[in-house]
Amino acid sequence: MAVQWFPGHMHLTKKTIEERIKHIDVVIEMVDARLPGSSANPMLASLTSKRPSLKVLNKQDLADPGCTALWLAHYNGREGTRAIALDTTDGNAAKRLIAPCRELAPTRGNSMARPLRVMICGIPNVGKSTLINRLVGKSAAKAADEAGVTRNEQRIVLEDGFYLFDTPGMLWPRIIVAQSGYNLAASGAVGRNAFDDQEVALELLDYLKPHYATELVARYALKDIDALQSEELLEAIGRNRGSLMAGNKVNMQKAAELLIHDFRVGALGRISLETPQEYARWLAEGKQLDAERQLRKEELQSAGHIRTKPAAKKSAPPKAIPRPRKPVR
Template sequence: MAIQWFPGHMNSTRNAIRERMKAGLDVVIELLDARLPGSSANPLLAQLTEGKPNLKLLNKQDLADPARTAQWLAHYNALPETRAIGLDASVPAPARALMSACRELAPLRGGMAKPLRVLICGIPNVGKSTLINTLMGKRATKTGDEPGITKVEQKLVLENDFYLFDTPGMLWPRISVPESGYKLAASGAIGRNAFNEEEVALELLDYLRQHYAGQVEARYKLDDVAGLGDEELLEAIGRKRGAMLGGGRVNLQKAAEIVVYEYRQSLLGRITLETPEEFARWQAAGAAIEAQRKDKRKKSRVEPDAEPD
């Protein structure tokens, strides 16, 4: 199943980013989910803001596997014109960390004559609104909506020479990496009406039993999770939690809802659903499939040769 979700307001956000690029921009901040740092990075944003220094904020790092967060920070910090830092609710001064990193990325900007202009973006439900509210409550002042794009962009002033432009959460029109679609759905970034919860739960359990079997066993009081199939594991969880139908059958929909909810609430512990190496493999496979799809569409548009007279 291919998971896709791109409501109309996300197209408005895309247009707003294009307009902001035309108006002038120095640094792009992309807020990522530390539990899926590759899958929550928006390839459309990379296209729209190509050539601009980039700050990757791995948000919710307190919910993610710390060893894997370190791997992802190293991965992003090794990229040209890119900085990466981790954030969570316990970071006492997020504005200071954010501004310091941005100033390092654009050292020639600053001062009232050349204020630093920064765009902050992220997928839905990645915690951007919480971060913005924290910045506004402690350091930032809302100065009003930008002319012409009042419904999609907000301008904040963190310091006299530091302007932060906030845009609504945005995904991309076609998720070509199937693994990313499932992980985005599990994290809550995709609307519930766009995916089958049972299928997402099975994909999630398939990854967890391979990489976090001990945490699943501890949460649901099960044995030998790694030796179970995905559906067997979902049924076992349903029985443990009393998600039953008549005749001793497990209510798989209810069991799936339990698994997805408890993952989102971090009740299974600190989990990261991908490593940089895994995501690179999935991305390469997705690109190959996408290339085949485009080639097939291109061939289908070619008119057949005319028959000879």
């Protein structure tokens, strides 16, 4: 799925991170516990690669506990990385951020002269603003169940010698892992104008059917789903939930919206859309396809089938204005 969603304020966020990272000791990246690989920003990884990292798997209460355990082990096995799982609706759980950050930068935060400077990042709608509100005990950051709410960086003092710098949610310009695009859309990380609900719902069913058939049957009172294709399954969901139009036809758009909503709010149960092994395979396939696509593009350019944009001409430096000669006496 080609998701291209990079509004202007996200360009500004990238610039802000590039400047801020020079003075940061630890980077917290919040990811969605239901799709940790897909919701980890590769652009952020590049920008912050030289800093210790705390991975926060948020919304663990919505994720499959077994999958979450696999992802925690995956991240904690990396050098310079810690990982914890959180549910930001629990005010006490949010305080668990402070200790691992201090462990990642043990020489900082011992005094106000050497405060621990932590930057928290994440894609839109991953729950970062809700977490910050819990940390400071008030509505310090805007929080809403939609992508791209927080727009400005802010600094929050969590305790003596601990500064937290918040940044707006940021996606990356081009998502090369097809399944990641679908998973991000299903989770609400991208705006609705960037994807087709029915396409996302069908891809979601393609994953749920072999992995969470019991949950589908229980939620929608379905029977014999093994014999149904994804389109037939979505139609059955819509019919059972009353998403009908004139002539007793199923409104497939409404059925798709219903399924996606039920996944987002946890009405289907605790579900994860990827394991570390699955995401690694998708990423390898995405990189291979992207390399092949780039190679074909270069071949077409060489053959003259694609017009390349001419390089901008450098403007010539202004000619020096000769000084007026002094009259000869």
